[in-house]
Amino acid sequence: MMPGQFRLLPKYFVAIILLLTQLSAAQDWQGTWSSSYGELRLYEVGKYVIGDYSSVGLIFAEKRFDLLEGTFTNAGHAKAGKITFKMESPGEFIGSWSYPPSTTLKDWKGTRTSSTAPDLKNFLSKNQPLKPISNSRKVVDGVYQSSLGEVRLETQDNFLMGDNADKGVIVGLWNSNHYAGHFTDNGRLGWFRLYFNSANGSFSKGEYGWYRDAKVYPWTLSRSSQASPDLTNVAPQSPSSQVSLDASPQSTTNSTTGNTSNTAPLPDLMVERVYLNAQGQVTVRLKNMGGRVPDDVWTHRRPQSSSVYLDANQRPWGGMTLWSLDPERRLQNSQGSLEWTSDLKVAPGSQVTVKIDSTNQIVESNKANNTYSTQVASTNVAPPQNPPATRVEQSTGPFLSPTKDFNMDRVRTIKTMQQHVSWVSLPSEAEVLKALRDNGYEVVGNSLITSNSNDADSRFYHTDRLRAYVAVSGNDIVVSFRGSEAGKIWTQGHKTAGNILTDATAFKTTPSFVFPTSKQQGLASRVEVHRGFNKAYDRLREQIINALVQHQGKNLYIFGHSLGGAQATLCSFDVNLNFDRKFANHTLIVSGSPRVGDLNFRNFYEYLSPGALRVVVQGDPVPRVPGSRWYVHVGDLINLELDGSITRPTEIISDLVVDVMSNLQEGQLRNWKWKNHDKDVYKNAVDGLVYKASASDFFQYKERLPKASGDAERKL
Numbered sequence: 001m002m003p004g005q006f007r008l009l010p011k012y013f014v015a016i017i018l019l020l021t022q023l024s025a026a027q028d029w030q031g032t033w034s035s036s037y038g039e040l041r042l043y044e045v046g047k048y049v050i051g052d053y054s055s056v057g058l059i060f061a062e063k064r065f066d067l068l069e070g071t072f073t074n075a076g077h078a079k080a081g082k083i084t085f086k087m088e089s090p091g092e093f094i095g096s097w098s099y100p101p102s103t104t105l106k107d108w109k110g111t112r113t114s115s116t117a118p119d120l121k122n123f124l125s126k127n128q129p130l131k132p133i134s135n136s137r138k139v140v141d142g143v144y145q146s147s148l149g150e151v152r153l154e155t156q157d158n159f160l161m162g163d164n165a166d167k168g169v170i171v172g173l174w175n176s177n178h179y180a181g182h183f184t185d186n187g188r189l190g191w192f193r194l195y196f197n198s199a200n201g202s203f204s205k206g207e208y209g210w211y212r213d214a215k216v217y218p219w220t221l222s223r224s225s226q227a228s229p230d231l232t233n234v235a236p237q238s239p240s241s242q243v244s245l246d247a248s249p250q251s252t253t254n255s256t257t258g259n260t261s262n263t264a265p266l267p268d269l270m271v272e273r274v275y276l277n278a279q280g281q282v283t284v285r286l287k288n289m290g291g292r293v294p295d296d297v298w299t300h301r302r303p304q305s306s307s308v309y310l311d312a313n314q315r316p317w318g319g320m321t322l323w324s325l326d327p328e329r330r331l332q333n334s335q336g337s338l339e340w341t342s343d344l345k346v347a348p349g350s351q352v353t354v355k356i357d358s359t360n361q362i363v364e365s366n367k368a369n370n371t372y373s374t375q376v377a378s379t380n381v382a383p384p385q386n387p388p389a390t391r392v393e394q395s396t397g398p399f400l401s402p403t404k405d406f407n408m409d410r411v412r413t414i415k416t417m418q419q420h421v422s423w424v425s426l427p428s429e430a431e432v433l434k435a436l437r438d439n440g441y442e443v444v445g446n447s448l449i450t451s452n453s454n455d456a457d458s459r460f461y462h463t464d465r466l467r468a469y470v471a472v473s474g475n476d477i478v479v480s481f482r483g484s485e486a487g488k489i490w491t492q493g494h495k496t497a498g499n500i501l502t503d504a505t506a507f508k509t510t511p512s513f514v515f516p517t518s519k520q521q522g523l524a525s526r527v528e529v530h531r532g533f534n535k536a537y538d539r540l541r542e543q544i545i546n547a548l549v550q551h552q553g554k555n556l557y558i559f560g561h562s563l564g565g566a567q568a569t570l571c572s573f574d575v576n577l578n579f580d581r582k583f584a585n586h587t588l589i590v591s592g593s594p595r596v597g598d599l600n601f602r603n604f605y606e607y608l609s610p611g612a613l614r615v616v617v618q619g620d621p622v623p624r625v626p627g628s629r630w631y632v633h634v635g636d637l638i639n640l641e642l643d644g645s646i647t648r649p650t651e652i653i654s655d656l657v658v659d660v661m662s663n664l665q666e667g668q669l670r671n672w673k674w675k676n677h678d679k680d681v682y683k684n685a686v687d688g689l690v691y692k693a694s695a696s697d698f699f700q701y702k703e704r705l706p707k708a709s710g711d712a713e714r715k716l
Helices: 003-025 408-424 429-438 488-502 531-551 563-578 599-608 656-661 679-693 705-715
Strands: 031-035 038-045 048-053 057-064 067-074 079-089 092-098 110-114 142-146 149-156 159-164 168-175 178-185 188-197 202-210 221-225 269-276 281-288 307-312 315-321 337-345 351-356 371-375 449-452 465-473 476-481 555-561 585-591 613-617 636-640
Touching: 038 159, 048 067, 048 159, 057 079, 057 168, 057 178, 067 092, 067 168, 067 178, 079 188, 159 178, 168 188, 202 221, 269 351, 269 371, 281 307, 281 351, 307 337, 315 337, 315 408, 315 679, 408 429, 408 465, 408 476, 408 555, 408 585, 408 613, 408 679, 429 465, 449 531, 465 531, 465 563, 476 531, 476 563, 531 563, 555 563, 563 585, 563 599, 585 679, 613 679, 636 679, 636 705
Parallel strands: 476 555, 555 585, 585 613, 613 636
Antiparallel strands: 031 038, 031 110, 038 048, 048 057, 057 067, 067 079, 079 092, 092 110, 142 149, 142 221, 149 159, 159 168, 168 178, 178 188, 188 202, 269 281, 281 337, 307 315, 307 351, 351 371, 449 465, 465 476
């Protein structure tokens, strides 16, 4: 080596260091951005960038040369993913995101709209805005042993940043007396509150929970080292992080589920046979003739998930996602097969078409055998050879799914809810019991739950009797409440609304089922609900609870329409307070329900059990009462037109009309669309929704629509 070369080498290093410094300095991320996924609000915190986006989640990333790499959280999906952004110019970035282990990348682009330090809205559960302040104290920094394993924490400008062992990251913001934010655990998303005592330099207490899980757990931390740690989980080196970030779509990795770059054989899913069983239900036999189906089919659940769809006589009927249809993953490996009995009933000779992977999510060696169309054979035709020993569906009743996502499974469960509303409203007990038996249900106690409701506190009901049932099918248990007596809502609906409006301020009370042993009794005792609705539920409560405790551990579904919807909401709240963790899943879906409780009730209900769903037909007046000045709806909302079309949040009728009319005479309420409240109108609208949802692209861009509709309605 020549002497001159030895002197030149440090110069190259200096040049490289200067270049990298310039690249890093060029990344000015602070401010507000208009992006592909809503407003993005970012702060620069040393080498890190922290912020939030839309009303959904948080951002925690590290500046690396000319890239920004890190983690984003999505509270709506209860998941965390990876982001890679690149600054194209001082006011624009391009990038991509994914949910590991999936290699599917999607674009995320943004344009800066302001360089001013923004308010951050998503660190607290109630979307209260916070703004960090400059703070160089490092009293929290260190390594901690905790009830969730080792955590490494660092602070700057009131931000808390950290590693959750080798499982994920921690990011939070100081709020008065504690840090609040998100933590990730191998893709799973949780929230936390950590209370720090600066006087003794330790965390006095902490708590955490998982999104889509109402449980709250203690989080204890004990510091083992005060040295500021190196954080390694924010942007770990991995092949997936080295992706092309060219603005053109052609250079962005956009693989479907599956990996075409390896030599392993691709899956080959086929519909092997379609026939009718003895009950006239369409039964489908499926088989994988090729290689292994990727894990993403079961772990990456979304509205566009790979599914099986059925058409009957050239009319779309619906279907199921593979992850819900095949939880045991029988189709995952080569030669795997299963048989699915749907709840679609048709006459022998009907034309039925079945398509597997109807949303085209799986890369296969052969797509030609994904569709099978036939005139289904009569029930006396012998079944196929070597049928599976066990049936996939445990329940023999109509389809039910505990999913809280807005997808086909959710829509079909709405249809089942409306069916139960129809059954509980049949004229006689004998007819109700027969309908349930014919559809695979066993009624607990073999009788309906009823009570007279003619006292003064219940004068607004206009129904002769309250009625409900508790019915079991396989691993599912359903509580269904009857609404206002059929027919009278058409002729006396204005009286119903008029009385509810008149009594709105007087008839408020603490729920009768808040006991000293209730979960978080102190908070529960602060909520108030409509006294009349509480009275109606209380009349049936003892019989309902006695039936439920006989079937703990099952998937619980609570349904109701109109007054029955109000009772169902209170029943669900009762279960949350007094029977926590007694059921495998807990689902509340109601239709045409009036408002039940005050703002404290809504907030506490959704804290305990997020994901409740209301269905409303546009123009139905009952969901608009009592007035929004006193009462607030709980849960998400699907607002339907008469034909089943979904009304956008901006098109929902304003509650202001009801508030203005609360002082009008009863007679002026006669012009409202009372027929839109009838349960049969709801049933037809839901049938229309099922039909429209059968289109392969129906759920695209609608994932957050029910939540957005519920929020929009409450803001009117």
